Every structure is written in structure tokens, then in C-alpha cells.
Amino acid sequence: MIVEIHFQEGFSNEKAQLLVDGEVVEEFFLNTRFQLGMAAIKKVDAVRGTKVQVALPDRSIKQPVPVSHPYVKVSLEDGKLTVSPTDQMPGYV
């Protein structure tokens, strides 16, 4: 299924990587747009059992992303990534 990863608060010119089964499939820079509280939305096609991870290489952070829900919210808070899966499509205004 398609999992939407929503990068939300706390990113400022942050280099990020999306990894599937250990392979970097995408590398990008994240900047939170304050007026939305959102930096980027990335889609991953993942079957159950696929290992999806988000990495911030400049901070040596690598965090698994559950693929149990259609949406995953990811924020950077106090130098740590918080990852919260949800069934509810995150909305921005």
C-alpha cells in the first residue's frame, strides 16, 4: 500500500533520506513552511514487511517508519524525530 510520510514541524534546511529495505531511495532537503506546519509529503509504495526508514544523515539519525497506517507524521523536536502513524489524512491550512 501507499504510505504518505508527512514531514511537519522543526525542519530547517535539513538533509533527509528515505530508505526502503536499507537502500536510500530518495534524498531531499526539508524546510518547514510555517504557514502550514509542513515541510514535504513523500509517498512510499510498501508491502507489509517492507522496512521503511527516515534518516537525517547530518544528525546521524535513522528512524523506522511503520507502514501499518496510510499516513505517518514526522517532526523534528529537540533534535529527535517523532514518528506518529495515523489513519486520518493530515490536513493543512
Added chain:
Amino acid sequence: MSKKNNAPETPAPTLALSDEQHPDYQAYVYGDDADDSVAEAGGIGPDGPGVPIPPLNPIPDLPIPNIPGIPLRICSAVSGRYKLKTVLPPIGGPGIPILNLTSITVRVDVDRFYPQKRISIEVTRLLPRSTAHLIANVTSDQCTGLNRRKIQATIAYREGNNALIPGEKLLFEASRGIGIGYSNYKLTVTGAGTPTRVYNLDFVSQYFDDVEFEVDKVDNAGNPSTDYATHSHPNRPASLPNEVLSLESVYKRAGFNATISPNSTPIPATGAGANGTWSDSEMHNAMQTYWSRFANKPQWALWVLFANQHDTGYGLGGVMFDDIGPNHRQGTAIFTNSFIKDAPVGDANPAAWRQRMLFWTAIHEMGHAFNLAHSWQKALSGPGYNPWIPLLNQPEARSFMNYPYNVSGGQSAFFSNFDFRFTNEELQFMRHAPRRFVQMGNENWFSNHGFEAPQPEFFTGRYKLEVRPNRENNTYSFLEPVSIELKLTNTSAEPMALDEHLLQDGGHIVLFVQKDSGTVRKWEPLIVRCHQEHKSMLAPGESIYGTHLVSASTSGWLIDEPGFYNIQAGVDMLDEVVMSNVLRVFVAPSTDKEENKIAPDYFTEDVSRALVFDGAPELNKAMDTLKEVAEKLPGTPASLHAAKAVAGPMLKQYKRLEEKDGSLAVVAGKADVEEAARLQTAALLDAPQKAADTFGHIDYFQSLETLADALNDSGKKAEAKKVMSSSISTMKSRKVLSEVIEQAEAKAKNL
């Protein structure tokens, strides 16, 4: 006929409530409840769940009978915007107006909607440009009689140039004149070690600023309504008044005189490009094309677009898209085909839910355009994005700026408790922060001192004032007096009546000189020419001129060392101050040892007077210095000025006071036209272009005329004619206005 449906009964909504009908509107303050210690300035706001809005006094019906013997202590609302009272010159006076280069705006916020118990003051000095902003917390608010109000406040926030309005405490007083309403408004600023200042104010508006919204809808956005009937959805605070809210009414209660532009245009969906959804830059393009007030400048105006969908997709309900280009926060968009139309399953009134969410989103996006952050981001700071004052995050706030679905209990908890208002902290920012933080299209530009391009809103566009050197380049040599020319042009389509000597007399102009980026010094003319005011008509496109030696002021020399200087002028037109461009000039370093030797004697007040007055025989030492300059620095621009000044008194029967037999007597000096003519001819006519460059046209040609007159009066007609003919040919080569040349030709003929 009775009608029943599944939706709970809601009484038919009234139209928008008038201010006085609304329970949150405080129209009066009474002597009894006049607050002598406003401890909780700002009151309690909707910063978290379950915070009740304190009930306010019921509003009495006027007129209130005055019971004899009992002093009536009731004061109507004073919140709003005030400005410094306009001071006009006395009628029939000498015609020199009071040059008021400082504007003061006072925002008093103590009653009406959601009073924040604040007084803020904005001071703008036009020339040299400088601003100050302060916010004071109200400490007491007393009603001492019928419409006699005294409000005290302590300054708690300052920004900009404090010297413009020093002090610590404010007293705002509003009182009656002969009528029942207020007619006198006074602000007193006091502080330890600073003189007390009293400002008389005029009431401008009950609102803190005016703002215009233009609402444009894309033709496939479904023509959404921009109103919301507060009782249409059953999930609401029990105390919420039943009314129809509009975009304007919400912002009016926030303190802005919000109006909707009549120039709304339907926008074709093709503007979204081939994919049919809108990118930020497509919206920015549409804003430039369709917004009738689009301009790349700060203005209290905002474009609100209702469109179908953003490129981001269904998950984006709206966005303040305008963080593109130099002027941000001018445009917002709301997307009708997005998640904001998804009423929860089983909702009691899905249609009302959708309309409420659309309305909420519109106000939310517009709030971003007022520079409001989301409730959970208030404390967020980093390079280039600090909160204006330290703020706390308010993730539970019942505000237009919070996400309803992110609070504890979700959107239903939010709306059960939402009063359709901004928080106190948000209102304090919108009403009282330095206006450039809030105003759409504005940026954090700031210059505490020095020169800036004039702000367009200060001007009516009727006149243009130019400061220019009237020569090819802006470089002056060391010791060379800097003369500048002022040119005021009627840029309107109408003839304008004005005093033709406006630029020449020194009383109507202000001029500032700044060395490099250092201190700005005011130039005070050494001569103020008094004359009977003589208004004449200036046709559209026509100009008047004036010339001034700006190197020296009554306070000493302003330009006395090598380097770059900025010069800017303003002219007082009574109802506006027209400001000029900034002229940058360069003074070259000395190339001659002799110059450096003479400099200490030259840069004195007496020498500056002798130069400005074309010689001053009583200032012996100054005249000796000028003689030395003329003789020892031949060919330099300074020597030309010196020679002209040395010769000046000899051209006429110069009168001076002399001591004779123990008393003073007026003695006529000896006119030595021959010697004067020799000196001046050398200075003015040996190298006419160079001389015209350093003196400037007005001074140069006037001097030649004076010389010609003196020669003519002493019987040297042929020489006088020669002077005039040289003058005319220089005028022609320098493309002087034809009417000036014609006057000179007529004069030459009559010699």
C-alpha cells in the same frame, strides 16, 4: 406551516449584530466600576479550553437622566486611533508655517471589543527619517464625570528611536467641550529626567487601522459564501450570540476597519494551468493579474482567493501562499475541494459544519497575512523568524490560528468552546505591534537613523522635489562651498497656487546633511529672507527653484572634511511635507599644502557668513582669510567663492557701524567698483563654465547681473554689456530655461 428536520432547531439568524447589540462590546465605563488598578491587563482570553469570557456590563439606553445633585459618572468608549492635532499657522501671520515633520499616532485599547488595556504610540519623523514605537500597559482607567476619562499607563515595550518620545508613563485624557460627547483628547508623557510632553490629539477612528480585502473566486470553486451564521451548527458555546459573521465583522472586532473591495473578478480555472490545480506561483500570477490593488509595496490590503484545489492535493485547505518576491503576505487562498469540506460522519448538520470550516479557514489564512503564526508555533524562533515579543505556545487555544482537529478532544471540543475571535496575545500583536510587522506586504526593513526613500503613503503625489548639484558630477574639491539647487515641480494635473519664493527664503524648507553613514545634522540657513508671501499659479509640469549653500549652517560647518555626504531636503506645503531624493556628494581630499594651512581659519562661522552674504566688511579676520584663499589658491573653486565675497562689499556703498568720537555712527563704505569688477570678472568670467559649476545657476547668473548693474551705475556701460553678453552665452551653452535667457537679453538691451 411547521417544518421539522433532523437538525436541531435553530432560531432564524439575525443579520450581523451592531456593535452595541453584541455582549462583548463595551460601550461605556462607569465611575463606579472605573478600574483604578488594572492588574490583569488584557483580561482573560481564549487561550485554553473552558476559559469563560467575563460578562460585561449591560448597555444602558441613552439618554440617561441626570439626577440633580448626583454627579453623573459615565464615560463612553474611547478605544481607537488618534493622531497629533494639526497645527495651522495663525491666519494673517507672517506666512511662515510651523514645520511639522513629526506625525504621532496613538492607539487606545481600553473598551469596545476585547479590550487589551494597552496604549501604543507610533512616532514618525519625516526628516531625517526616524521612527519610534512604544506600547504601554494600562494601570488605571477612571471615569470622573460625564465623558471625562483619565487613563494611566506604563510603557512596557519600546522599539526604534526612543529619543523621539522619551518617558516612562502615559496619561490619556478624554473630556467634553460644550457638547455631551468628547471633544478634547490629550496625551501626557512623563518620565524621570525628561521634560513632560503634552500632545493634543484628534480622534481619527474607532479602529486601529483600515484594511481592504478583495475576494476573488475561481469559476470552478463553487461560489462559496463568505459568511457564517453562528447558530447554524448546534455544537457551539452556549453564550455565543446568534448572528451572521462576515470576514469584515471578525476583523472589525479585531480592531481593523475592514472593507471588501467592490472590484471582485471571477477568475477562469485555466489560471491553474494544464493540471487544473493551483501552485503557489500560479496563484501569485493570478494575484498580480486580477487583484485590482496589486502593488509591490506594503499596504493595508489583502487578496483572498477561493479556488478548487492546490497542487499539494486534497489535504491542503488553504494557504497564505505569498512568501514569494519582495513583499510577502499579500495573498491567501482557500480551497473548496479539500479536506475542510469533510464533515465528520454522523455530524448533526454537515452543511453548517462545512460552512463553518470554510469560514474559519478563510479567517485563518487571512490571519497569516497579518503575520500571525499558528497557536502551537508562537514561541518558535530561529534565524530571521523570532516572535516579536517572547510568547508561549498555546496548543489548546480557541483561536482562528489553531488547528481545531489538533486540540485535545479534536474539532468538536474546539468548536464547543470557540467564540470566533483571536486570542488576547494575537490581538495585542495585531493592534499594537510596530505596524510594519503586521501590515501586508511589509518587511522587516528598518533603519534607525539616516536617510531613506520617502514612504509613498505620506505623499499626495502633487509635487516632486529634487535636490541636485546642477553640474555634471557630484564631486567637490576641498574648501569648495557646496551649493545645491532645489527644484519643486507641480506633478499634478491642476495648476497649484504656491509662494514663488518657497524654495529660496529658507523658512519653508528643511535640509539635512549626513557625513557617510554618521550623524545626521540639520542645516539651518544663515539667511532667512523675509518677504511678503506672494502666491502665484504653478501650471502642471512647471517648476520653481531655489539654491542654498549647504556647507555651512548656523551651527557651524556641516561639510568641512573629505568624504561622502548625503543631502536630503523637505519642503513644507502646509498640508504635506514633500521630500526630496537623497543627493550623495563627494568632497575630495586636499591636494595642496596651502589648503590645509588655511583650513582652520576657513572653516569658521565668520567665514561662512562672509561667503553667504557676499562679503561682510565688519568680519575683518574672515575677510582676510578669504583674501588669502583668493590669492594663494588661484584657480580653485574655493578661490572663486572667496574672490566674489571679497569683492561684494566694494560693489556698493556698503554701510557699516563705526565708532566716531565715542559713539556709533552709520558710515557708508567706499564703493570701489573698479577693483571689485576686476576681482569678480576674474572669478566669474575667466572660466565661466567652471564658475557656473561651483556657484550653481541661480547664484552665478544673479551675481553677474549684480556686477553688470554696479558697472552700469558707475558709468561703465560697455563693460556692463560685456558681462551680460557673457552671461547670456553661458546660459545658452548650459541650456538654461528660455524665459530666463529672454529676461537677461531684455536687461542687456536696456543697459
